[in-house]
Amino acid sequence: xxxxxxxxKQVPDSREIRIHPKTNTLIRQGVPAIANFYDMHGLExxxxxxxxxxxxxxxxxxxxxxxxxxxxxxxxxxxxxAILVTDRKFAGADTLATxxxxxxxxxKAAEEFGPVDLVFCGKxxxxxxxxxxxxxxxxxxxxxxxxxxxxVVRLDxxxxxxxxxxxxxxxxxxxxxRLPALITALQEMNKVRRASLPGMIRAARYKxxxxxxxxxxxxxxSKIGLKGSPTIVAKSWVPEQKPVDGEILEDTxxxxxxxxxxxxxxxxxLPEKLGWDAERxxxxx
Amino acid sequence: MTEARNPNTEPDWSEYRGVLVVxxxxxxxxxxxxxQLLGIGRQLAQKLEVDTLxxxxxxxxxxxxxxxxxxxxxxxxxADDPVLxxxxxFPYSRVCLELIREIKPEIVLFGATYTGRDLAGAxxxxxxxxxxxxxxxxxxxxPPSRLLLASRPAFSEKMVATILCKKYRPQMATARPGxxxxxxxxxxxxxxxxxxxxxxxxxxxxxRVLDFIQDEQKVHLEDASVIxxxxxxxxxxxxxxxxxxxxxALGGVVxxxxxxxxxxxxxxxxxxxxxxxxxxxxxxxxxxxxxxxxHVVGMQNSDVIVAINKDPSAPIFKIAHYGVxxxxxxxxxxxxxxxxxxRGLLPVEKA
Numbered sequence: 158x159x160x161x162x163x164x165x166k167q168v169p170d171s172r173e174i175r176i177h178p179k180t181n182t183l184i185r186q187g188v189p190a191i192a193n194f195y196d197m198h199g200l201e202x203x204x205x206x207x208x209x210x211x212x213x214x215x216x217x218x219x220x221x222x223x224x225x226x227x228x229x230x231x232x233x234x235x236x237x238x239a240i241l242v243t244d245r246k247f248a249g250a251d252t253l254a255t256x257x258x259x260x261x262x263x264x265k266a267a268e269e270f271g272p273v274d275l276v277f278c279g280k281x282x283x284x285x286x287x288x289x290x291x292x293x294x295x296x297x298x299x300x301x302x303x304x305x306x307x308x309v310v311r312l313d314x315x316x317x318x319x320x321x322x323x324x325x326x327x328x329x330x331x332x333x334x335r336l337p338a339l340i341t342a343l344q345e346m347n348k349v350r351r352a353s354l355p356g357m358i359r360a361a362r363y364k365x366x367x368x369x370x371x372x373x374x375x376x377x378x379s380k381i382g383l384k385g386s387p388t389i390v391a392k393s394w395v396p397e398q399k400p401v402d403g404e405i406l407e408d409t410x411x412x413x414x415x416x417x418x419x420x421x422x423x424x425x426x427l428p429e430k431l432g433w434d435a436e437r438x439x440x441x442x
Numbered sequence: 443m444t445e446a447r448n449p450n451t452e453p454d455w456s457e458y459r460g461v462l463v464v465x466x467x468x469x470x471x472x473x474x475x476x477x478q479l480l481g482i483g484r485q486l487a488q489k490l491e492v493d494t495l496x497x498x499x500x501x502x503x504x505x506x507x508x509x510x511x512x513x514x515x516x517x518x519x520x521a522d523d524p525v526l527x528x529x530x531x532f533p534y535s536r537v538c539l540e541l542i543r544e545i546k547p548e549i550v551l552f553g554a555t556y557t558g559r560d561l562a563g564a565x566x567x568x569x570x571x572x573x574x575x576x577x578x579x580x581x582x583x584x585p586p587s588r589l590l591l592a593s594r595p596a597f598s599e600k601m602v603a604t605i606l607c608k609k610y611r612p613q614m615a616t617a618r619p620g621x622x623x624x625x626x627x628x629x630x631x632x633x634x635x636x637x638x639x640x641x642x643x644x645x646x647x648x649x650r651v652l653d654f655i656q657d658e659q660k661v662h663l664e665d666a667s668v669i670x671x672x673x674x675x676x677x678x679x680x681x682x683x684x685x686x687x688x689x690x691a692l693g694g695v696v697x698x699x700x701x702x703x704x705x706x707x708x709x710x711x712x713x714x715x716x717x718x719x720x721x722x723x724x725x726x727x728x729x730x731x732x733x734x735x736x737h738v739v740g741m742q743n744s745d746v747i748v749a750i751n752k753d754p755s756a757p758i759f760k761i762a763h764y765g766v767x768x769x770x771x772x773x774x775x776x777x778x779x780x781x782x783x784x785r786g787l788l789p790v791e792k793a
Contacts, residue, residue, distance in 0.1 A: 171597050174598060175600075176601070183597060183600070183601070252566075252573065252575075253566065253567060253571075253572065256567060283598075284597075285575075286576065286596075287573075287575035288563065289559070290563075291563070292531075292559075292560060292567065293564075293566075295531075295564070296535075296563075296564045296567040301532075302560065304556065304560045304563075305556045305560070320652070322655075324556065325556050326473075326556060326660070327657060327662075328654055328660070329654070330651060330653075330655075331651070331652040331654070332530075332650065333649070333650045333652055334648045335648040387571055387607050387608075387609060387610040388606070389608065390603050390605055391604045391605065391606045392603070393603035394601060394602055395600065395735070396601070396602050396735065396738075396739050399742060400760045400761065401762065403759065403765055404763070404764050405767065406764075406765065406767065407754060409766070409768070411768055411772035411773045411776055414766045414768060414773055414776075415774075415776030415777040415779075415780050418748065419777060419780040419784065422725070422746070422748070422764070427725055427745075430745075431667055431692075431724060431725070
């Protein structure tokens with residue numbers, strides 16, 4: 158049977174983070190923790206493969222203990238096993254240190270539950286926004302790397318080949334490769350299902366497997382957490398908006414406002430820069 | 443940031459010199475971000491007093507190596523091989539790794555495109571070294587520190603963070619398209635093209651690119667000279683039809699705020715701001731967009747900004763060169779008429 162690992166992350170819903178208008182600092186209170194939704198599209202795709210071909214799905218997250226909530230959500234949707242990789246020593250990891258620990262966890266999951274055929278990640282996380290952890294894991298485990306996938310077109314379990322649509326700036330690339338492979342999922346890939354009642358009951362009773370540093374026999378502690386992270390944040394700031402003393406029309410009838418506005422635009426260098434002048438002459442000599 | 447360093451503990455990076463830009467191409471055409479990276483890369487190289495280097499990979503792409511020189515590269519490494527015809531992570535990353543290990547650049551830059559992120563993520567892990575994603579500002583500390591200061595949006599673009607990589611070399615970053623300026627193309631520039639061997643054989647590559655389905659409809663905000671963008675103030679998805687008409691009259695494309703993209707009014711390709719696009723058109727017209735920080739950072743470097751909003755206190759007016767307070771649904775149609783008239787796009791009345 159196929160063994161699929163899905164990497165998920167619980168993230169603060171960064172869309173809800175506000176900047177304090179006076180102090181210019183982040184307001185983190187009351188920001189809900191959610192499952193990184195790109196990851197959930199990866200889980201959904203794994204579930205669809207399970208429905209069609211049969212598969213064992215192991216969900217792995219690295220994070221603090223409250224991330225258990227996200228793992229239970231995955232169980233409620235149909236994942237078979239969920240692993241929480243947690244330790245203070247893992248904290249402060251950048252993408253390099255994160256992919257190291259997740260790769261170690263996937264290897265350990267392979268030892269305990271069988272060789273891994275497919276790994277799903279989200280295309281990026283909402284809080285980190287880097288999209289680097291997926292490629293990092295693929296590289297460390299020598300998996301075929303399929304990023305920004307919007308569709309799994311075909312999975313040939315016998316021949317161990319997979320065909321996907323990769324999303325690029327100007328179109329879609331159709332790529333076929335071997336298993337084992339790692340896929341990073343886009344939202345477009347599928348619609349995430351809702352939990353079934355039996356799923357919710359199972360999730361309520363389910364206790365995730367917890368792995369800490371000492372559960373890994375061969376982990377190199379110099380490669381984890383803050384110490385194992387080559388990148389450091391030197392400083393962060395709220396970007397300054399350059400205020401412009403613009404000309405703002407108020408209480409002007411719409412047609413008059415439109416005319417004045419277009420007048421203003423034509424007084425700038427825009428018509429010249431955009432080649433409208435020359436064109437105008439051609440059209441109306 | 444330039445604290446005193448103990449020479450006994452600080453690694454010696456003196457053999458790492460030069461700024462390398464990895465050129466991205468598809469079917470022999472370079473992505474504009476590659477030349478933008480050479481523009482900023484050359485600035486960094488000048489501060490560091492080193493060469494600007496480029497790597498061109500593909501099949502029959504020698505013309506791009508010459509282009510790279512025209513856009514500012516001093517030396518171009520050219521890996522021209524049938525295995526590199528299509529981008530595939532494995533062979534492309536192997537070429538990069540071999541080159542980086544051989545020539546030891548201190549900085550390596552990639553475009554923060556789908557392909558650039560795919561490639562850079564693999565290479566950084568292999569080396570290993572630090573990689574900053576999606577940079578929007580790049581600078582270096584002058585020698586002797588020579589540190590790359592890569593800044594990028596954080597927390598849904600509400601903040602900017604500067605990332606350093608002190609203990610590993612090379613320092614790597616992907617950089618957002620449309621943010622940095624390319625140098626003017628100068629075909630008379632002199633440079634050196636150095637052939638570089640592809641270490642991978644076709645039989646060792648598992649992935650096959652079967653097809654590429656071009657999307658003609660796709661909008662390219664980064665390349666647009668004029669963007670007419672809409673936000674929640676439009677009231678409904680229908681509003682975009684009228685914005686499209688204005689964009690067409692101006693020879694531009696339609697953009698959108700994150701809020702309406704997430705509400706499903708228009709596709710993600712149109713989004714300006716978070717995990718969307720940083721744009722710098724000659725003209726940006728914001729219709730019904732209040733101007734949240736994450737939107738503004740994505741467009742504030744546009745040459746001319748016009749805001750139309752019914753709320754006079756909307757922050758967008760603070761960065762607008764021209765603004766109209768009022769009902770967009772009356773102002774925009776009048777603008778369409780006015781623009782068409784001036785551009786001679788209306789049917790000419792017979793005298």
